[in-house]
Amino acid sequence: MDYTWHFQVVWDYRMVFVRGALVTAQITFWAVVIGLLLGLPLGLMRRSEMRLVRAPAAGFIELFRSTPALVQLVWIYYSLPILTGLQMSSVVSVSIGLGLHAAAYFAEIFRAGVNSIGRGQWDAARAIGMTYSQAMRRIVLPQAVRRMVPPFINEFASLIKLTTLGSALAVDELLHEANNLINNTYRPLEIYTVLAVAFAVLIYPIIFFSQRLEQRWQRGQ
Amino acid sequence: MISARNVRKSFGTHLVLKGIDLDVVKGEVLAIIGPSGSGKSTLLRCMNFLEEYDGGEIWFGDELVGYRKTASGRLVKDSEARVAAIRTRMGMVFQSFNLFPHMTVLENVVEGPRVVQRRKRDEVVAEAKQLLERVGLSAKEDAYPGTLSGGQQQRAAIARALAMRPDVMLFDEPTSALDPELVGEVLDVMKALAADGMTMVVVTHEMSFAREVGDRVMMMDEGNQVEIAEPATIFTNPSHPRTVEFLQRVLR
Numbered sequence: 001m002d003y004t005w006h007f008q009v010v011w012d013y014r015m016v017f018v019r020g021a022l023v024t025a026q027i028t029f030w031a032v033v034i035g036l037l038l039g040l041p042l043g044l045m046r047r048s049e050m051r052l053v054r055a056p057a058a059g060f061i062e063l064f065r066s067t068p069a070l071v072q073l074v075w076i077y078y079s080l081p082i083l084t085g086l087q088m089s090s091v092v093s094v095s096i097g098l099g100l101h102a103a104a105y106f107a108e109i110f111r112a113g114v115n116s117i118g119r120g121q122w123d124a125a126r127a128i129g130m131t132y133s134q135a136m137r138r139i140v141l142p143q144a145v146r147r148m149v150p151p152f153i154n155e156f157a158s159l160i161k162l163t164t165l166g167s168a169l170a171v172d173e174l175l176h177e178a179n180n181l182i183n184n185t186y187r188p189l190e191i192y193t194v195l196a197v198a199f200a201v202l203i204y205p206i207i208f209f210s211q212r213l214e215q216r217w218q219r220g221q
Numbered sequence: 222m223i224s225a226r227n228v229r230k231s232f233g234t235h236l237v238l239k240g241i242d243l244d245v246v247k248g249e250v251l252a253i254i255g256p257s258g259s260g261k262s263t264l265l266r267c268m269n270f271l272e273e274y275d276g277g278e279i280w281f282g283d284e285l286v287g288y289r290k291t292a293s294g295r296l297v298k299d300s301e302a303r304v305a306a307i308r309t310r311m312g313m314v315f316q317s318f319n320l321f322p323h324m325t326v327l328e329n330v331v332e333g334p335r336v337v338q339r340r341k342r343d344e345v346v347a348e349a350k351q352l353l354e355r356v357g358l359s360a361k362e363d364a365y366p367g368t369l370s371g372g373q374q375q376r377a378a379i380a381r382a383l384a385m386r387p388d389v390m391l392f393d394e395p396t397s398a399l400d401p402e403l404v405g406e407v408l409d410v411m412k413a414l415a416a417d418g419m420t421m422v423v424v425t426h427e428m429s430f431a432r433e434v435g436d437r438v439m440m441m442d443e444g445n446q447v448e449i450a451e452p453a454t455i456f457t458n459p460s461h462p463r464t465v466e467f468l469q470r471v472l473r
């Protein structure tokens with residue numbers, strides 16, 4: 001084994017990584033926004049006592065949890081334009097696809113968080129005359145959110161990694177940019193090494209932050 | 222103040238309240254006793270509609286609790302806002318305290334008046350501090366519930382309920398979850414409340430409390446109201462064999 005590493009090549013093309021990272025960040029951002037906007041109501045709907053409200057939410061959530069994300073993205077990329085009549089770029093379609101994917105997982109995180117707050121808290125809130133929405137906002141959610149943060153951060157980190165699926169649809173995110181670079185430079189080892197480091201740099205701070213937050217809340221209790 | 226008329230309630234096929242009739246008058250302390258599973262908590266929870274009863278009527282003053290009569294005399298479920306409004310006038314204290322753990326003791330007490338009644342902050346805080354002093358918790362205003370003893374938590378929960386200025390207080394075994402040495406401090410607060418003229422319905426296993434503080438005692442068994450009478454009568458001369466048996470068991 002006398003492989004000579006040439007990281008100089010990577011340095012020469014550093015802007016390619018920065019560009020890729022920005023696209024990755026952009027997709028993640030929109031996926032999280034869509035995921036939260038859809039996931040919270042979906043999670044609430046799934047807790048409903050009305051079957052007509054509950055069933056569609058459950059169907060959506062289970063469909064997205066039981067199929068591979070890559071299949072979802074490819075399906076949305078090819079069929080969404082046909083269904084909606086809108087032509088959309090692959091970045092937009094991947095953002096939407098991951099957004100729907102995230103919504104299913106966020107909905108479950110949200111539901112589990114709310115369910116983890118015992119009946120006694122609801123009783124106490126109702127007994128002082130709170131309505132459902134007051135009890136939810138003032139009593140249940142503030143407690144549930146603390147329990148939702150760790151799984152939410154997990155899902156966030158996994159979304160960042162899932163953006164690499166965009167390369168299958170020729171989205172210029174980090175992995176795709178790296179593959180292009182390899183075709184030009186023939187330095188796969190260096191480039192994949194830096195790619196791995198780039199993801200770690202993106203993701204680790206988030207995990208670190210969430211752990212600190214958890215510790216703080218634990219001390220607060 | 223509270224009247225129950227033939228109140229029935231079932232969970233699935235299990236009939237838990239089999240027609241309860243009851244009048245609680247203003248200023249009265251009614252103690253409810255009976256074996257585990259006899260429906261005491263369920264009856265109490267029906268009074269403020271935390272549990273929906275499915276037969277009969279419960280009246281709070283001149284208002285029907287949880288339902289509204291249509292022109293044809295049928296009962297339909299009342300709006301959430303109306304039910305919530307009725308609840309603000311009935312305080313409830315739970316066996317397991319159920320304080321809001323993410324708020325300090327003072328915030329717990331202030332929450333209802335502020336958020337539900339939308340009263341002014343200064344006024345509410347001043348009143349909350351008075352209430353906490355009354356239950357002996359002035360020093361714990363800024364503590365979180367998790368750091369308090371059971372007895373302190375229950376006293377804070379009583380203050381939280383009183384902060385709504387309720388007309389009636391409902392207690393569901395307020396001392397059952399407490400270590401024996403902490404029971405006294407909670408009962409003392411309740412006695413003081415009764416002496417002040419508060420109308421109270423108290424589900425309890427503390428027979429001495431029922432006897433001393435209760436104006437009347439109601440014995441329940443298997444969803445039935447077995448008898449209701451003054452404590453002297455219930456404890457010295459019970460008329461029903463189930464009451465005799467129950468009291469023999471709990472008083473040894």
Ligand SMILES: Nc1ncnc2c1ncn2[C@@H]1O[C@H](COP(=O)(O)OP(=O)(O)OP(=O)(O)O)[C@@H](O)[C@H]1O
Pocket residue numbers: 232237255256257258259260261262263264
């Ligand atoms: N949410 C519920 N769902 C189904 N059954 C219930 C529910 N709550 C109570 N029950 C049942 O109703 C019956 C009466 O319960 P309840 O809690 O009113 O009794 P209790 O007299 O308060 O007993 P305890 O002294 O143990 O508190 C019991 O058989 C109980 O299992």
Ligand SMILES: [Mg+2]
Pocket residue numbers: 261262263393394
């Ligand atoms: Mg009970």
